[in-house]
Amino acid sequence: MPELPEVETIRRQLAPLLAERTIVDAAADANPKFTAAPAAIGGTVTGVDRRGKYLLVGLDHADGPRELVVHLGMTGQLGADIDPGGPHVRAWWGFADGGTLGYRDVRQFGRIAVVPAGRYETLGTLGRIGPEPLSDSFTPAGLWEGLHRRRARVKTVLLGQQVVAGVGNIYADEALWRAGIHPAARRVGRERAAALHAAIRAVLAEGIENGGTTLRDYRTVTGEAGRNQTRLDCYGRAGEPCRRCGTTLRHAVFDGRGTTWCPACQPR
DNA sequence: GTTGCGTCCTGGACGC
DNA sequence: TGCGTCCAGGACGCAA
Structure with missing residues (x-):
């Protein structure tokens, strides 16, 4: 994807x-x-x-x-x-x-x-897309304001493309895991928004560095698979131990999207 | 205006 | 082996 x-x-x-x-x-x-x-x-x-x-x-x-x-x-x-x-x-x-x-x-x-x-x-x-996450136009304050204006779940807001562009299900789960934010949270403070800002940039930059994530269909123009799938800490690892604390990662559907998170590292 | 759900679409996985 | 069912999810439409 x-x-x-x-x-x-x-x-x-x-x-x-x-x-x-x-x-x-x-x-x-x-x-x-x-x-x-x-x-x-x-x-x-x-x-x-x-x-x-x-x-x-x-x-x-x-x-x-x-x-x-x-x-x-x-x-x-x-x-x-x-x-x-x-x-x-x-x-x-x-x-x-x-x-x-x-x-x-x-x-x-x-x-x-x-x-x-x-x-x-x-x-x-x-026509309504938000700032590029790896550009200077994407700031911690801008992310906080974007999240603060909305009452939807934080992961749903990230997937909406209006607060930040380019984040999909895989990198949303990864960024929220890194930032320690529950995907269904509806309020995120400035400090945690800053952590999420840094996490989004980090997971996307690493994804580019590794040529993308291939789970099934994704192929580059030359037909090669990406290498980032081996680096995922959260997405697709439900039932396995969290790499940070050892707690079993959970899976649920929020707003129609399969979501994986650590109940200990990402408390509600 | 915002939120959340249903729909599109098809191959693979899984159960019987 | 073959069949039926479920699942994956980005974007969009629509109802509340």
């Missing part, structure tokens, strides 16, 4: 692969989530950026600068070696030099859009 570290890993591989190439052909699945892919035809790639979990491919186009926006959802994969006619391929783009870029997505939770550059207001979450 691609979160910020996985998407950033893909972005870093994709940028040199797509640089200055012109899209001359494309096709998409009938699912409306993907039908926008051909709107990139005619564009020359100017760069590959990322915002939260969204990949932003800049395009120099005759009708003005555009952006190809790709969200990988749960099982989305991008790759030059993805056969456009292969199973679960929802879209592909062909380049003037003859190569292709395929988008495969088994569960179809991803989505593709093409918009005028920088115009994200029609894209729901991306």
